[in-house]
Amino acid sequence: MPKLHWEDFQPGAVAVYGPRLVTREEIVAFAAEFDPQPMHLDEAAASATMLGGLGASGWHTCCLLMRMIADGFVLDSSSMGSPGIEEVRWLKPLRPDTHMRVRATVLESRPSKSRPDMGLTKFRYEVLDEAGSVLTTMVTTAMLGRRAPEARP
């Protein structure tokens, strides 16, 4: 049974997940499969781009964020998925050997109008490096199961 339900995510709540190390090998392997642009594959080519050196595909950053929040809380929750993404901003490159963390902030919470067993929770996620710089931000809404009526306070 999931431990966390829609009611457990109140606006203003903040949690931090990680750290997780991202290596050069992971960055290059992901890029070779999904985003084979030179700035994600090769240091020499990357140094001539706007990244100024090898950096992860922005999609890789998003996928690592997903895995970190899955391990952080999603897999312990009544998550029913998400309708999509409201915004991603790739602010700074994710470099090899960064120990990433993710800061999750609950922005909004509302019950579903159509499904009484479900609530909607809007999160802002920030990917941070060791120094606390924000590399990427994402805003997305999660669909979460509500506690059974008899279990509600």
Next chain:
Amino acid sequence: MPKLHWEDFQPGAVAVYGPRLVTREEIVAFAAEFDPQPMHLDEAAASATMLGGLGASGWHTCCLLMRMIADGFVLDSSSMGSPGIEEVRWLKPLRPDTHMRVRATVLESRPSKSRPDMGLTKFRYEVLDEAGSVLTTMVTTAMLGRRAPEARP
């Protein structure tokens, strides 16, 4: 030298890339690495979820889209990257054995105010199945190099 520059993407232009087959093995392998929720890993568990059966992680769909547009035009272009994503909507599940296609539409085009060698192009991407159903939509802005002034018409 890149063949395609900012000037080559005019609002209203449409292109279709693919098809690309996505297999059950790919869906499960991606999910195991980045999004290990039961609906992306196991048919029996997935049948009890809102997906009603195994479906790819929405992030996997985005990454496959990225690869298809990389092969479709990005790697032949003066792409300088992207500041982020304006919207993703996961409308219908991407099922195993789908032959995906991607339809790209140029929504807007404007020169950069700060960089005379760069232009900004807003695209809408739609992931389609064989029947033409739209599974996922994405809106994002690309930074593209402009043709050198002496090469402009």
